[in-house]
Amino acid sequence: MKKLGISIYPEHSTVEKDKEYIALAHKHGFKKIFTCLLSVEGDKEKIMREFKETISYANELNMEVMIDIAPRVFGKLGISYNDLSFFAELGAYGIRLDMGFTGNEEAIMTHNPYDLKIEIPMSNANKYLDNIISYRPKKENLEGSHNFYPHRYAGLSYAHFLKCCEQFKKHNIRTTSFINSHSATFGPWPVTEGLCTLEMHRELPITTQAKHLFATGLIDDIVIANAYASEEELKALSMVNSQMITFQIELHSTITDLEKKIVLEELHFYRGDVSEYLVRSTQSRVKYKQEEFKPTYTPDIKRGDILIENELYGQYKGELQIALKDMHNSGKTNVVGRIAEDEIILLDYLQSWDKFQFTIE
Incomplete structure (x- = not known):
């Protein structure tokens, strides 16, 4: 099951505001919460009391709280990697190691009696995971998540992202990646130039980021890294189909009612x-064989155009297609709409026999 998540940063907000955001995310079906315990400066007791209150509220809503923590914080809190009772008492679903140990410690942590998940960084494409696997971890308690990057141009390249993900999928480890809200205003650090894993996502609509990650088949869970996303964004994300590519499109004014129904x-x-040259969806030409498909708008074809063959194409009339390349139009093909420019990249992930749909705003 794929999951969506949000992030909260208690050091930069209040318990009340975080609870309000958690409730909003829960309303729209979100299951995961990412939060940080990278610093325990100041009133330690107050920090931990408020932290526990927020986590308790999330647990009441059956949401899973993953706490990001650096090894140095283990020392400050007097925690040992072989005794994770502190996090169990907080009510955490698991802990994410901001920085790793040697491999054996991570493996030991996965055998904790509370079945806390141990999430490890997966953006470095080194032998870190293989090393942990060699120490025989409890694999069902081991997960991976990418980093996120507030500095523009510092996010992962797509090629590197693939390399990292494939290492984890080889071992059937659950994976998480982060996306960027355009309504959110803060993250864990002062720099706020967006907060995403992949650099190519920084300016894309939030739903396109999620569709792209799911389309790769390499990411199980998606978390909005910055806070607070708008309800509009949360609602839109909740409607993203993680199992099937759904293209956001614009329809041309020349489209007929029947063509619109088909699309x-x-x-x-x-x-x-x-x-x-074409993604062909042929059932509409069978279902609507007896219907008329007059020529309408027939300009030359561009990649990303949505096409329906008109009656000049004989037995092909009524067939829906998506253009993969630019093509000359002989006048036999009605151009009825176009995939949103940001989502044309999703065409690269359609494979034969894949199911797909279209939506308009």
């Missing part, structure tokens, strides 16, 4: 005999 109401699938 928006039919479940489409990518025909198995793949063309390098």
Whole structure:
């Protein structure tokens, strides 16, 4: 099961505001909460009391709280890697290690009696995970999550991201990546140029970021890294289909009622005999064989255009297609709409027999 999550930063907010945000996320089906315990400066007792209150509230809503913690904080709090009772008493679902130990300690932590999840960083593409695996961890308690980057241009390249994810998927380890809200105003640090894992996501709509991560097939859970996302963003994310690519589109004014019905109401699938020029969804030409498909808007075709063959194409009339390449239009193809420019990248992830749908705002 794929999960969505939010992030809270108690050092930069209040218990009341965090609870309000948690309730809002819960309303829209979010399951995960990422939070930080990277610093225990100041009134330690007050910090921990408020931290516990917030986590307790999240647990009442059956949300899973993952606490980010650095090894140096273990020392400050007097915690040992072989006794994680402190985090169990806080009510945490698990702990994320901001920095690693040697491998054996992480493996030992996965065998904790509370079954706390141990989440390790997965953005470095080194032998860290293989090292932990060699120490025989309890794998169902081991998870991975990428880092996030507030500095513009410092986020991961896509090629490096793939390399990192594939290391974790090789061992069937659950994975998390972070996306960026455009309504949020803060994260754990003063720099606020967005907060995402992949640099290519920094300016993309929040739903496109999530669709892209799910489309890779390499990410299980997605967490909004900065706070606080708007309710509009939370609601939109909750409607993202993690199992099927759904393209955000614009329809042309020339589209007929029947063509609009085909585009928006039919479940489409990518025909198995793949063309390098077109994604073909052929059932509409069978279902609506007796209907008229007059020529309407027939300009030359661009990658990302949504097409329906008109009656000049004989037996192909009524077939829906998505253009993968620019093509000359002979006048036999109605261009009925276009995929949103930000989402054309999702075409790269459609495979033969994949199901897909379209939505408009």
